Amino acid sequence: MTSGDAPEEGRIPDSTVRRISGYLRILEDLTAAGARTVSSYELARRAGATPAQVRKDLSLFGQFGKRGTGYHIGQLHDEVKKILGLNRHWRVCLVGAGNLAHALFAYREFAREGFQIEAIFDNDPEKIGQDWNGLSVLSVARMVDQVRRRDLEIGLITTPAAAAQEVADSLVRAGVKGILNFAPRKLFVPEGTRLRNVNLAIELESLSFFLK
């Protein structure tokens, strides 16, 4: 192996990735506040984690700190963006043009981290042709073709549960690399496509479990 390679990312726990995504937001807050360096203790305090956890998480990707000093915020920020694959833009489409899609479309955080929503699809004639801030809602019939042609990489599914698996199949066929599913059913995709399920009902129900 040649020296100068990026550190090998062995097996990275999902929980580590999620925490690191949280650190990113904290680093942005710290930057805005004018800080230059931050210790694993401070980062942990703000993230609701432990210092050892923070150091272990980061150490899985390289050595970014200085003993005695901590981490340089600007540098760590750039490293974290690279780690998460946010040092580029992602071409995203929305499937299902309902209320949730509208919220995602308007979500500042997405645009700020480089996720560009470039197409919106629905099958409701009432919605097809709607103008969303300059973007025209298209028929799902055109989805596969459009996703291929524009090389869209990520699909956000916000359709009703009954339609979600079929939409996912089409997105996979059209060649998206990843899917974020908000429909309240677990979806399945072939090996090679990444899928993440966000189920709002589960969040609220698991809250109610701990309250009862």
Place this chain on the structure above:
Amino acid sequence: MTSGDAPEEGRIPDSTVRRISGYLRILEDLTAAGARTVSSYELARRAGATPAQVRKDLSLFGQFGKRGTGYHIGQLHDEVKKILGLNRHWRVCLVGAGNLAHALFAYREFAREGFQIEAIFDNDPEKIGQDWNGLSVLSVARMVDQVRRRDLEIGLITTPAAAAQEVADSLVRAGVKGILNFAPRKLFVPEGTRLRNVNLAIELESLSFFLK
């Protein structure tokens, strides 16, 4: 201990609770399809889990199956609803009357599982007084009083990140039992209040990590 007590719930993993919430939806699908019994194998297949996992999850709460036959769907459905604390209604309020709040307000799944949104708060004069399907958006200034008076139990926070912690503090002061936070910052609440953070940016960013 008297016999006839509900089985003691020792330490239940969060992951178990979330999976059980997923089983609930599957049981509802099966009921709609007219099935009477289901095995741990079938339940696992649909949930994307393993049969042993399903059996272990359920066994933490009692013995609901019949050897050789599987689980009676109707009965298991009722048990699961009880386990999750869904055999009752929950009084919920929304804080922040933006796009995401609108999506949550319209989300069928919540109403179907007994979460009743009984108040909406915002601090934007443009939004205060808006009619949301018969519910009037109120000023956050009235939040603590209203939450107390109406004995609201769960708060859904959809404000901008900068305001979220302050809103959470007020909700705790007003006596809510649980908070579901959608603002992209980790919040902190005192022991005794349950908090769950849903961070959409993290979901999309951790997807991008695995795609890069």
Place this chain on the structure above:
DNA sequence: TGTTGTGAAGGCGTTCACAGCC
């Protein structure tokens, strides 16, 4: 035979604790 319930084994992420360096 079919399928559950569960103790035991295994695997994996978290925490500890300290060597190493600034």
Place this chain on the structure above:
DNA sequence: GGCTGTGAACGCCTTCACAACA
């Protein structure tokens, strides 16, 4: 002295495998 990086210990969730039972 302060703080990072990390191997080792720990603990917890998952998986295994089989006894029990319809």
